[in-house]
Amino acid sequence: MADQHTPESQPPFEPQPRPRASGAPSEPNWERAALERIALAAINEQRAARRWKIFFRFAFLAALLLIVVGIFSASHEKAVATGRHTALVSLEGEIASDTNANAKDIDRSLRRAFADTDSAGVILYINSPGGSPVQAGIINSEIHRLRKKYPAKPLYVVVGDMCASGGYYVAAAADKIYVDRASIVGSIGVLMDGFGFTGLMDKLGIQRRLHTSGVNKGFFDPFSPDTPTMDAHAQEMLDQIHQQFIDAVKQGRGKRLHETPDLFSGLFWTGEKSIELGLADGYGDTGYVAREVIKAPDIVDYTEKEGITDRLARKFGAAVGAGAVHALVLGGWKIQ
Secondary structure, three states: OOOOOOHHHOOOOOOOOOOOOOOOOOOOOHHHHHHHHHHHHHHHHHHHHHHHHHHHHHHHHHHHHHHHHHHHHHHOOOOOOOOOEEEEEEEEOOEOOOOOEOHHHHHHHHHHHHHOOOEEEEEEEEEEOOEOHHHHHHHHHHHHHHHHHOOOOOEEEEEEEEEEOHHHHHHOOOOEEEEOOOOEEEOOOOEEEOOOOHHHHHHHOOOOOOOOOOOOOOOOOOOOOOOHHHHHHHHHHHHHHHHHHHHHHHHHHHHHOOOOOOOOOOOEEEHHHHHHOOOOOEEOOHHHHHHHHOOOOOEEEOOOOOOHHHHHHHHHHHHHHHHHHHOOOOOEEEEO
């Protein structure tokens, strides 16, 4: 009979170590070390990304600063004299306090052009449909003052496509005016424009409630009916400004004018006809006048250009001013 072993006679069980998979880390706490390495790598990557982000921000700001400085410097760059030359100042677009064709910049440009001892004469190039009678009048007066201060230095106007209304108000102060045959010249008149909505308000059942502390404080309110008194007062002001315009033209052109019933009616003419009427003196562009009239073919531009800061300040001021004005009256004076 075979021997039978009882449980008491069997050797005690001892667990054997599990065989390690090939390549498994043998160090204790290897999971923690791996996580620390991953976290450190992520931190380094974030730092590198942050450094590049800062670098690109500084690079962008530097580039932007260079652009702004370049524009600002170019816009305020003074004309560089090249010996005896013809000074050029350009007046282009609508004449108004919030445009490039404003009296402050144009007058400053003219003063620099006249003051330069190397400038033999000044050309004022005009391509404008008109604008503010105040701004045009200021430029006209400054031209007369500069011509008296520098009697040996002539100022000639050269007309581009158009020299009308306020543009011609300015041009009339020049020694001579040169045009192209197809230029538009004249329009010696004044207008005041606006809108009236009373008929539309009646149809829509809208009632205007306007309270004033003066009888005429609501003058030309677009939401109130027009009155004969208001019309008469507006026409009186228009006539006064129109006469100021006429006087400036007569003072500047003198006996060269060939007055006709339509000359001061607001009509405009071609450059060819303007010479016949005495509104202009001859044909020529800037190159011709510099070369053949002033006898200084080299042209140096003295036109004051607005910088970014000036433009923003002007636009902001104009917006505030326009808001205040339009709160009183919708429309305005224009020599157009």
